[in-house]
Amino acid sequence: MASLEIRSIDKFYGQTQALFDVSLSIGKGEFVTLLGPSGSGKTTLLKILAGFEGVSSGTITLDGRDITTLLPETRNFGLVFQGYALFPHMSVRDNIAYPLKVRRVAKGEIDARVRAMLDLVQLARFIDRKPSELSGGQQQRVALARALVFKPDLLLLDEPMSALDKKLRVDLQQELRAIHQTLGTTFINVTHDQEEAMHMSDRIAVMNHGRIEQFDSAFTLYRRPQSRFVADFVGKSNIFTGELVPGSAGLTFRGEGLAVPLGPADRAPGKVDLMLRPEDIAIETDPPGPGRIALPARVLQATYSGDRALYALKLDAGPEISAWGTARSGIHPEGAAVLACFAPQDCTLIG
Amino acid sequence: MSRAIYWISLSAGFLFLVLPLLVVLPLAFNDSSFLNYPMEGFTWRWFGVVFHQPPWMAALMNSLKVASGAMVAGVLIGGLAAVGTMLAGRWGRLVLSALFISPIVIPSVVLGVAMAYAFGRMGVSGGYLPLVLAHAILGAPLVFLSVMTSLRGLDPELERAAASMGASRWHRFRTVTLPLAAPGFLTGALFAFITSFDEVVVALFLASPQSQTLPIALFSSLRDRLEPPIVVVALLLSLVSCLFIVVLNRLQKRSNGRR
Numbered sequence: 001m002a003s004l005e006i007r008s009i010d011k012f013y014g015q016t017q018a019l020f021d022v023s024l025s026i027g028k029g030e031f032v033t034l035l036g037p038s039g040s041g042k043t044t045l046l047k048i049l050a051g052f053e054g055v056s057s058g059t060i061t062l063d064g065r066d067i068t069t070l071l072p073e074t075r076n077f078g079l080v081f082q083g084y085a086l087f088p089h090m091s092v093r094d095n096i097a098y099p100l101k102v103r104r105v106a107k108g109e110i111d112a113r114v115r116a117m118l119d120l121v122q123l124a125r126f127i128d129r130k131p132s133e134l135s136g137g138q139q140q141r142v143a144l145a146r147a148l149v150f151k152p153d154l155l156l157l158d159e160p161m162s163a164l165d166k167k168l169r170v171d172l173q174q175e176l177r178a179i180h181q182t183l184g185t186t187f188i189n190v191t192h193d194q195e196e197a198m199h200m201s202d203r204i205a206v207m208n209h210g211r212i213e214q215f216d217s218a219f220t221l222y223r224r225p226q227s228r229f230v231a232d233f234v235g236k237s238n239i240f241t242g243e244l245v246p247g248s249a250g251l252t253f254r255g256e257g258l259a260v261p262l263g264p265a266d267r268a269p270g271k272v273d274l275m276l277r278p279e280d281i282a283i284e285t286d287p288p289g290p291g292r293i294a295l296p297a298r299v300l301q302a303t304y305s306g307d308r309a310l311y312a313l314k315l316d317a318g319p320e321i322s323a324w325g326t327a328r329s330g331i332h333p334e335g336a337a338v339l340a341c342f343a344p345q346d347c348t349l350i351g
Numbered sequence: 352m353s354r355a356i357y358w359i360s361l362s363a364g365f366l367f368l369v370l371p372l373l374v375v376l377p378l379a380f381n382d383s384s385f386l387n388y389p390m391e392g393f394t395w396r397w398f399g400v401v402f403h404q405p406p407w408m409a410a411l412m413n414s415l416k417v418a419s420g421a422m423v424a425g426v427l428i429g430g431l432a433a434v435g436t437m438l439a440g441r442w443g444r445l446v447l448s449a450l451f452i453s454p455i456v457i458p459s460v461v462l463g464v465a466m467a468y469a470f471g472r473m474g475v476s477g478g479y480l481p482l483v484l485a486h487a488i489l490g491a492p493l494v495f496l497s498v499m500t501s502l503r504g505l506d507p508e509l510e511r512a513a514a515s516m517g518a519s520r521w522h523r524f525r526t527v528t529l530p531l532a533a534p535g536f537l538t539g540a541l542f543a544f545i546t547s548f549d550e551v552v553v554a555l556f557l558a559s560p561q562s563q564t565l566p567i568a569l570f571s572s573l574r575d576r577l578e579p580p581i582v583v584v585a586l587l588l589s590l591v592s593c594l595f596i597v598v599l600n601r602l603q604k605r606s607n608g609r610r
Contacts, residue, residue, distance in 0.1 A: 072511070073514045073516075073518060075515075079511070079516075081511075081512060083508055088531070089530045098518070102522065103517060
């Protein structure tokens with residue numbers, strides 16, 4: 001059941017096109033993240049959803065109702081800003097009560113709902129503080145409470161964590177996820193932080209140059225990226241350019257000194273990219289068993305992080321790759337000759 | 352080297368800007384009717400003269416009335432102009448700003464003559480009204496500038512946040528923009544008040560004997576006879592201005608603390 005339908009949106013700023021034929025179908029209660037680098041159009045799309053920008057063409061419907069040209073104040077969407085945007089001259093209580101006062105909710109009910117929201121974000125003690133007396137994380141939680149207190153049809157989050165430090169970000173991610181599950185409101189989050197996107201979202205729309213590259217669950221994006229951009233942007237990856245050539249045992253990928261037998265595959269031969277995640281590569285010194293591929297390489301750099309180590313390797317065949325290695329019994333020194341081993345079924349073809 | 356520059360520029364500034372002003376002030380307490388050093392003794396006598404003999408208190412009351420009126424009118428005109436200008440587009444903003452600031456650029460003698468002539472034609476010469484209106488015109492650009500500064504400093508996301516919560520344009524203005532721009536209005540009001548309170552050129556053209564303001568009284572008694580009450584008035588006016596600077600400073604600190 002789709003609740004928010006975005007159909008073929010184009011957006012021009014003068015001669016520059018910011019969005020190209022963007023379509024998304026977002027279900028009720030879903031947690032969706034728009035993920036992309038700066039300039040990818042994710043913020044433009046959010047502004048259009050919020051009603052601060054118009055579209056050049058295309059439509060947006062909510063539960064079948066066309067909302068493309070509605071003013072922001074008539075959309076009933078909650079909005080959380082990167083810079084919190086709390087009213088500095090109002091207390092926490094008045095900030096959260098603001099949307100309810102606008103809607104002329106009865107005084108007693110305003111009070112009850114403000115308190116309930118503050119309990120939800122665990123800030124009940126701070127009800128009479130001014131925003132300037134709160135930390136960044138607390139301010140953002142007040143902003144969240146304010147955006148949710150009027151039971152919006154949709155909550156839009158514009159890089160809500162980017163002003164917070166790493167530890168706080170992880171806490172707030174979990175909290176946001178919990179609040180989403182409690183309330184069941186549709187959340188649309190914008191971020192350039194792929195970890196944040198993967199931690200919180202049901203589905204992620206990866207955007208690049210004003211287009212949606214792929215709209216899928218975090219798992220599918222990571223394991224089965226449909227484009228080189230997605231493979232590169234979501235997580236670390238090693239990408240080899242080459243082609244599929246037919247042989248006696250099915251198709252084989254050849255390129256950049258690599259030959260990976262893929263067996264009988266349901267696709268046509270031709271040019272293709274092959275992706276290999278760093279954690280799918282094992283670093284060995286002895287040749288592996290049958291069915292695995294071993295590439296001789298030299299260690300360029302090893303970054304130890306306790307539980308494991310990230311290696312930069314130079315394959316003897318040419319390309320440089322990165323791989324996670326175990327570090328239980330020490331790490332391979334720079335310049336050491338090793339074997340980078342992987343199984344063909346862990347490779348993903350792109351394009 | 353940098354210490355030398357610091358002390359030289361500091362003392363030059365002090366000698367040139369401050370000393371000539373300070374040198375006059377002790378004469379307010381001089382026990383002689385001439386404005387001369389050396390002083391002949393200490394007295395509060397001249398303060399009594401200022402507080403009890405014409406024209407000083409009447410002129411002060413006139414000045415207060417005119418300045419208050421000019422402040423109210425100036426805040427209304429300048430404040431509205433600033434709010435309207437903020438709503439205009441980029442080019443509109445530029446043109447409107449230039450227009451609303453223009454009274455500052457025109458020499459006050461020209462303004463004085465023009466207004467005396469215009470008010471005379473309209474039959475409203477004499478009394479307080481022409482003075483209040485003229486001073487409002489001088490004060491409004493200052494209000495305009497300080498309110499504009501205040502509005503421009505506002506985070507545009509606050510407006511957007513209010514909009515997303517369902518507040519109409521007018522409601523947003525009333526509950527978010529206006530309260531946050533209040534320091535700008537207050538600063539502007541103070542400027543408008545003090546401008547009118549100190550203004551002499553336009554007032555010379557427009558004031559009637561009954562609506563004579565303090566600076567005019569000062570000016571004419573300077574021509575008649577140089578006596579210590581003049582210095583007393585000057586001292587009092589300086590104190591008012593110092594107070595004004597202190598209040599301004601407070602206001603600025605408060606609005607900075609908010610951000």
